Amino acid sequence: MRRNLATAAAILGAIALLGLTGGQLARAQAGASHPVKRFTIVAVEASDVVFWLPSNIEVTQGDRVVIAVKDMLGGPPQMHGFAIPAYHIAILVPKGEAKIVEFTADKAGIFPIICQIHAEHIGGQLVVHPRGAFGSRR
Numbered sequence: 036m037r038r039n040l041a042t043a044a045a046i047l048g049a050i051a052l053l054g055l056t057g058g059q060l061a062r063a064q065a066g067a068s069h070p071v072k073r074f075t076i077v078a079v080e081a082s083d084v085v086f087w088l089p090s091n092i093e094v095t096q097g098d099r100v101v102i103a104v105k106d107m108l109g110g111p112p113q114m115h116g117f118a119i120p121a122y123h124i125a126i127l128v129p130k131g132e133a134k135i136v137e138f139t140a141d142k143a144g145i146f147p148i149i150c151q152i153h154a155e156h157i158g159g160q161l162v163v164h165p166r167g168a169f170g171s172r173r
C-alpha cells in the first residue's frame with residue numbers, strides 16, 4: 036500500500052514536471068514570434084470633456100498591437116479622431132462604429148495618443164517598454 040502511494044506520488048511528480056517543461060516550451064515559442072496584444076478603447080465623456088479609456092496602453096517593443104476603438108457616446112460630434120503621431124497612426128472613429136488599429140510597436144518609448152480633430156480632448160499615451168527590460172517580460 037505504502038509502495039503504491041510512493042509510486043502514485045512519483046507519477047504525479049513526473050506529470051507536474053512535464054507540465055512545467057511544456058509551459059516553458061510554450062513561453063519560449065511565444066517569445067520567438069511576436070506576441071499580439073489586443074485592447075479595446077472607448078470614448079468616455081466627463082464634465083463636457085471627451086477622452087479615450089483606457090488612456091494608457093502598455094506593450095513590449097516588438098509586440099503586434101491590435102486596438103479596437105469605439106465611440107458609443109450619444110450626441111455631437113459625430114466623429115472623433117484617434118492618433119498616435121509617433122507611429123504615423125491617425126484614424127477617424129464615427130459614432131457607433133468600431134475601428135481597428137493594428138501596428139507593430141517597434142520603437143520603445145512613451146508616445147502621446149490624441150484626438151487629432153479636437154485639440155481640447157484629453158489624450159493618453161502608448162508606453163512601449165524596451166525588449167529585455169525589467170528582466171525577461173516575455
Ligand SMILES: [Cu+2]
Nearest residue numbers: 115116150153
Ligand atoms: Cu475628438
